[in-house]
Amino acid sequence: MLRIITQRADAEAELRRICDRTQDEQVVHKEATVREVLQTVKRQGDRALLHYTAEFDQKTLKVEELRVSGSELDAAYQQVNKDLLDAIQLACRQIEAFHRQRVPKSWVQFGTDDIVLGKRYTPVDRAGIYIPGGRAAYPSTVLMNAIPAKVAGVPRIAMVTPPGSEKGINPAVLVAAQEAGIQEIYRVGGAQAIAALAYGTETIPKVDVITGPGNIYVTLAKKLVYGTVGIDSLAGPSEVLIIADSGANPIHVATDMLAQAEHDPLAAAILLTPDSALARKVAAEVERQLVNHPRRLLTEKAIAHYGLVVVVSSLAEAAELSNQFAPEHLELEITEPWDLVNQIRHAGAIFLGYSTPEAVGDYLAGPNHTLPTSGAARYASALGVETFLKHSSLIQYSPTALNKMGNAIITLAETEGLNSHADSVRLRIENRTDDA
Secondary structure (H helix, E strand, O other), rough: OOOEEHHHHHHHHHHHHOOOOOOOHHHHHHHHHHHHHHHHHHHHHHHHHHHHHHHHHOOOOHHHHHHHHHHHHHHHHHOHHHHHHHHHHHHHHHHHHHHHOOOOOEEEEEOOHOEEEEEEEEEOOEEEEEOOOOOOHHHHHHHHHHHHHHOOOOEEEEEOOOOOOEEOOOOOOEEEEEEEOOOOOEEEOOOHHHHHHHHOOOOOOOOOOOOOOOHHHHHHHHHEEEOOOEEEEOOOOEEEEEOOOOOHHHHHHHHHHHHHOOOOOOEEEEEEEEOOHHHHHHHHHHHHHHHHOHHHHHHHHHHHHHHEEEEEHHHHHHHHHHHHHHOOEEEEEOOOHHHHHHHOOOOOOEEEEOOOHHHHHHHOEEEEEEEOOOHHHHOOOOOOOHHHHHEEEEOOHHHOHHHHHHHHHHHHHOOOOHHHHHHHHHHHHHHHHHOO
């Protein structure tokens, strides 16, 4: 049953509980398991990957089967219909067009006294993307991770994904990978896949950055290998927060809430509205749609534990509560969404108006659907081309510039007790004076 709350204090307490829903007592035990997997893969390489694939995925593989073959990639195209292929290709174009607008430009500035300063962006040499394969197939996640890497100019991109059912990896996932420019695909999942990307094995070369969502074991593995490699984020279960006014359609709002709840039993779906009548209608509509829902068991569990409706005094109060929660997805299903958007400080992605369900962003709009969760939108952003780039500072001082700035540098270095730092400048200045 979807709960309706009317008191601000109760709402704040419930939002905190939902935000902290992944902080359970089993995490410590799971982290110990993940550490063991990481170290075993680091020591044993491919042998460990085969062992854990048999243990966790119940799939017996040979070493040569770890990499998906060219014939399998070709065959995948024969297993998807034209409508799906067209949709994947359209999504590719939309996502690429958006991310090309986000590529930062290197720059150089020539100042006075021949001081040259700048910033130079270069891609990592190799990226690894993780694509989950548990409850469903996610070709959209392939596109959202691979295309920004390609736009950033990463020379080599490797993809890992669980080995799949008896029929193998879902063909839509393999087609999406190829449309995004990936040919290097490995059938391995879980913490062992993250270990392979971070440390390398005989078959899977190590990468510089790992991106992509996964279950708690994948997330913990990414957390533990950070520093050896870069990562995008520690993504948790999906969440949506909807701010709706009296003009919102209760059927649409309920469907949007269920669209998040059907992801995972830990998914969160929250509605904030000043309209108590809308609140009641949405709660009733959620119950109605759940009756024949194809994923009723897990969706009903998510709604029961992490579904919430809050009746607020105003849209301004809704914005305040939203900022406290910092949702992954924020829908503004209100008459004038642009009037409220300036009051929103923390959200992974914002969907404006009655005709913009979150699913638009999941698949086709262009902005990335890999977003900060569990309150991380307070300090983090969506995955993008920047995830696969690093920048180097460019600095050049002429003899004249060093002579002009040198004494200040020497003073600062000596204050910190770093005499050789000071000498490295002093000697150059003295030599220039001698030469003169």
